[in-house]
Amino acid sequence: MTVMTIGLLFGAATLLFMFSGAPISYALGSVAILFMYLFMPASALNTVTQNVYEEMASITLLSIPLFILKGAAIGRSRAGQDLYAAMHVWMGRIPGGLGIANVFACALFAAMAGSSPATCSAIGSAGIPEMRKRGYSPGFAAGIIAAGGTLGILLPPSVTMILYAVAAEQSLGRLFLAGIMPGVLLVTLFAFYAVVRYRKEYALAEAEFNRTGAASALLAKETFSTREKFEMLPRVVPFVLLLIGVMVALYGGFATPSETAGLGAVMALGLIAVIYGVWRPRDVAPILGATLKESSMLMLIIGMSLLFSYVMSYLHISQSTAEWVVGLHLSRWVLLAMILVMVILLGFFLPPVSIILMTAPIILPPLKAAGFDLIWFGILMTIVMETGLIHPPVGLNIFVIKNIAPDIPLKDIIWGVVPFVILMLFAVLLICIFPGIATALPDAVMGVALPKS
Numbered sequence: 001m002t003v004m005t006i007g008l009l010f011g012a013a014t015l016l017f018m019f020s021g022a023p024i025s026y027a028l029g030s031v032a033i034l035f036m037y038l039f040m041p042a043s044a045l046n047t048v049t050q051n052v053y054e055e056m057a058s059i060t061l062l063s064i065p066l067f068i069l070k071g072a073a074i075g076r077s078r079a080g081q082d083l084y085a086a087m088h089v090w091m092g093r094i095p096g097g098l099g100i101a102n103v104f105a106c107a108l109f110a111a112m113a114g115s116s117p118a119t120c121s122a123i124g125s126a127g128i129p130e131m132r133k134r135g136y137s138p139g140f141a142a143g144i145i146a147a148g149g150t151l152g153i154l155l156p157p158s159v160t161m162i163l164y165a166v167a168a169e170q171s172l173g174r175l176f177l178a179g180i181m182p183g184v185l186l187v188t189l190f191a192f193y194a195v196v197r198y199r200k201e202y203a204l205a206e207a208e209f210n211r212t213g214a215a216s217a218l219l220a221k222e223t224f225s226t227r228e229k230f231e232m233l234p235r236v237v238p239f240v241l242l243l244i245g246v247m248v249a250l251y252g253g254f255a256t257p258s259e260t261a262g263l264g265a266v267m268a269l270g271l272i273a274v275i276y277g278v279w280r281p282r283d284v285a286p287i288l289g290a291t292l293k294e295s296s297m298l299m300l301i302i303g304m305s306l307l308f309s310y311v312m313s314y315l316h317i318s319q320s321t322a323e324w325v326v327g328l329h330l331s332r333w334v335l336l337a338m339i340l341v342m343v344i345l346l347g348f349f350l351p352p353v354s355i356i357l358m359t360a361p362i363i364l365p366p367l368k369a370a371g372f373d374l375i376w377f378g379i380l381m382t383i384v385m386e387t388g389l390i391h392p393p394v395g396l397n398i399f400v401i402k403n404i405a406p407d408i409p410l411k412d413i414i415w416g417v418v419p420f421v422i423l424m425l426f427a428v429l430l431i432c433i434f435p436g437i438a439t440a441l442p443d444a445v446m447g448v449a450l451p452k453s
Helices: 003-019 024-039 042-056 063-075 079-090 097-113 116-133 138-153 159-168 172-178 180-212 226-231 237-251 257-276 281-314 317-327 332-346 352-369 374-388 396-404 410-433 436-446
Strands: none
Touching (some): 003 317, 024 042, 063 079, 063 159, 097 237, 138 180, 138 374, 159 172, 172 180, 237 257, 332 374, 374 410, 374 436, 410 436
């Protein structure tokens, strides 16, 4: 049987298992074991556990549960609400300041927790009711939180970036640094849209008031004293210092990524113990339980995805596909566009973790052959995968928002996130035109990377 035939069967079996409703890890593992049984030596089945272990035996992957613990500690405290409240107080005088406050709070919380769903839940549970109470439309309130939550996989520390660094064999430190300026770019675009949308909704509310006399809460002015502003800082500054401390430890050469993850987890647990009194066993138990649950689920997906990729490589499916793509002799930008479109389509059905580990053996060799910087491409791919978190049919953040604001119709949430999807794709275009947005900071801090042979 030819490699092409095996590859087509492999793809068809993957789709069949995916659409069967089986959990992603079980689906990928089942396909891998089935094709090991059919097309690999019989002895291969005796080494499944060994293969999975060897594929996962990476010191970089060790940091994932520790970053999850750090995120769980922060996410299950009042840090999100306090961070949002502080941003609201300090930006209250800016037109659309409440929307901007939510964007900034999402960005800071995402940088501390590294989780998109946790960011949506922590900031949205306070931000959405406050925005609606002050007259913001439900779709806009939901959309800005859903989009802000996506920053969790772009701003370091990011589990998605850790997996990409492993799959692409790239420096995790450079990748983390490369995500900062694109993250700032997205925050800026989201904040700008918040101001524009606020002005539009304010004008409509003002016209309605002039026509009918019905005053919207959006027209009410809210001011905060200097004392109120500074009273909010003590609960926020320690977490900002935590973020800075983790980055200094990593980029100052004081700790490896795994050690930095451990340091961040210990510091986060210490901060919530001091600030919120979360130190008793009954308080800490839910944090540890959530960490174990999420880590086990994620590591199972990673293990099965790596086994899936190993089987593809053994059967020469990934190599043959990569050679076929290179053999098309496409323009490098057409090649890039095709790959990003494929990632968008995969995002309809798969989470970022699976997309990276399943596609890396196929897409990275042609991109490298075309002369693209794989760190730069990792940022593009991450932003494109971010859109998958807020567009149907999967759109994980959409369903998180629906869970915390069940009275907002799903249709309104989806229409609310559409402008942010457009802004993300615009950011991808800007980074293609000006690659320095992603590469300048890592080059400045760590030196210009020499191409690998």
